Amino acid sequence: MFYFFAILLLFSAIIVVSTKNSMTAILALTGTMIVQAFLFFLLKAYFLGAVQLIVYTGAVMVLFVMVIMIFNNDKEVFKIPEPPMSVWLKISAVAWFSGLVSGIFLISKNSLHLTLVTDSNFSNLLKDMSINGLSQVLFTKYLLAFEVMGVFLLAITVGVISIAKSRGGTHE
Amino acid sequence: MSNFLIAVGLEHYLILSILLFSIGMLGFFFHKSIIMLLVCLELMLNAVNLSFVAFSHFANNISGQVMVFFAMSIAAAEVGVGLAIAVLFFKKKKSFDISEVEKIKG
């Protein structure tokens, strides 16, 4: 199950960065988001998986699709001439990935013995990482962060309205 | 080796996460359109979220999930503002090219 989702995830991610067509990239990214939601389900983070579906695929990616839809008719907008890729960038990319692959092989030979610090106070509260556990921690330990989030979102609302509020359309 | 393939543990999720992150990073370096840059940013954020949730699952600690919850909302807000700026930029410059940003003067 894990491998199925992992391959799907990597495959769609590669499509995202390698395609020339913006719409394909956006749709592949949507696929990535959905697969990741399923990975969250697999990790028993059920509420987060559903939130991933609602917020990312339901809202963020819709915005992306809308923007592409509005602008794609100008054919040359998305055909930005790409400068010849610098050699160093290519070499470093190849080196990075080869390093990664060899690292993975090393790990697979002798697995990492990670010692994880368990927060015993809170892990007692929750049996199976369900929503109730999440909200207990969210509204006790992280309450301040939660309220700051409210202020932050308010600021974003005001900012976005003042940036984007204008008469007329998207082109003139 | 075979044992490593069968028993899916934390390492597998971390490997997946770092691969996803590197793909996103690669895209971030190679693309020039503002929208594609935002897309690759999303990819990297997703990779980080995945590792957070994996840690949270295997360490039996819910704090990781709360962090992801916050990270998701901030990422979503960031995309909203980023695309608003991109559209505004397009209105002025008729292009999504990131190198045009250098020419902007206040």
Add this chain to the structure above:
Amino acid sequence: MDLMNIIINGIKIIFIFLLMVQIVPLLVWIERRASAFIQNRFGPNRVGPLGLTQLLADLIKFLFKEEFIPKNAKKSLFYLAPILALIPGALAFGAIPLSVPFTIPIFSFFSKEFGPYLIEFQSYNLHFSLVFILGVSALGVYSILLAGWASANKYSLFGALRAAAQVISYELALGVSLVGVLLIYSTFNLQTIINAQQGAFAFYSSGLLYTVSFLPNWGIFFQPLGFVLFFIAIFAETNRHPFDLPEAEAELVAGYHTEYGGLKMNMFYIAEYGHMLVGSALMTVLFFGGYQIPFVSTAEISQFLSSAGVSLGWLSFITSMTLFSVFMIKVFIFLWIFIWVRWTLPRFKYDQLMKLGWTKLLPLGVLNTVITAIILFILK
């Protein structure tokens, strides 16, 4: 979990999906007949008894329509959009409990005994089904946007943009109106919500139990405002009259599916009616006690059925089917209201629609949340 069990569960999933698809032609027939009835016409009455097989004829006609793609259309997305339109409805409908779980008694197949299986009458019982339904129905926007964009027609594009803006605006109102329900039942699981609605209307106040014996214990009596908001939001979500702005044929030809024809267009219709079905089922589950008959518990029904001479092995199955038909009756009442409203109210203007969503429904939903929370706090 042996192989037979998996096969039976697979058949069940397919059955529930096909049930959803099969209700659609029935609904189209009801809609056409009801519209005719309201407007004092006959409606389709030639093909078969009462015109019931009209839809079969329609289907055959759709199958033999010419395959046609506009010149500039993006081919792959043009074909993908109608398929994608089916997915949100199907996934959401699968998460709704249609009836109580039942056991299939021991039976033999190829001279092998297969033990009794406990089957849930829903495709999957998730303990976060409500957020899951919200999540997958958010995917419905994609088929709209892609259909509009792939057609390479400006009417389609504007229709799609309108539809998407409308759907996402009302999704917000929908989400807020559900918070009250969550406060009352404190769970995301629809099965638990249904079970909590048994018996007569009852609530706790400072440790004492009060009962109102003549009202069933339905969600609507706890959440009247929440129900009204949910009801309106569902109408807008499904692009039904009086909110069918995306299809405003006077302005936009036919909205996002202008360029679609034949079976492809029919698939958009299946999706639309599927959303109506999911909406009605959700209303039934959250506010009208789901599959339960008011004041009658499941145990009483099975007792009655066994006294009526149903054999013990199939008792739970028959009970489940009885409750399923109750559920379907409730759902069809709502579907009838959907059709009825279509010929009763005039269409909104687009600015009125947006104003209603953002400045009325959303604040009212928040108000509903606050009131519910405070009342719960006072009553403890």
Add this chain to the structure above:
Amino acid sequence: MTALFAILFLIFFVLCFGALLLGLAYILGPKKSPNAIKSSSYECGLPSSEQVNNVPVKYYLTAILFIIFDIEVIFIYPWAVAYKDFLTAGWGLYILVAMLIFIALFLYGLIWEIRSKALDWH
């Protein structure tokens, strides 16, 4: 876990079903050679243009505002589900006030948005 399999199976089945319907229509439907007028965009007889060159910014602003308010609603959900647990644990006033502050911020944003006429459709 079984539910996950069920969901995947359902997605797969629906995709197959849709593809089957489209395939059937493709096979059974008559094929005629398209001509230029027929395959052009539907436009009531006027010379057709598919160019959309000025979309009202409102559509897009609606989507952004939807994202922001959607996040806020999502933040209310865990609170709503755990509210009764907090009440029985005796933390009622604490959790109520915590959420009322958040909802006040939410409402302030909403009122700002309505006041600034960001979503006035003309």
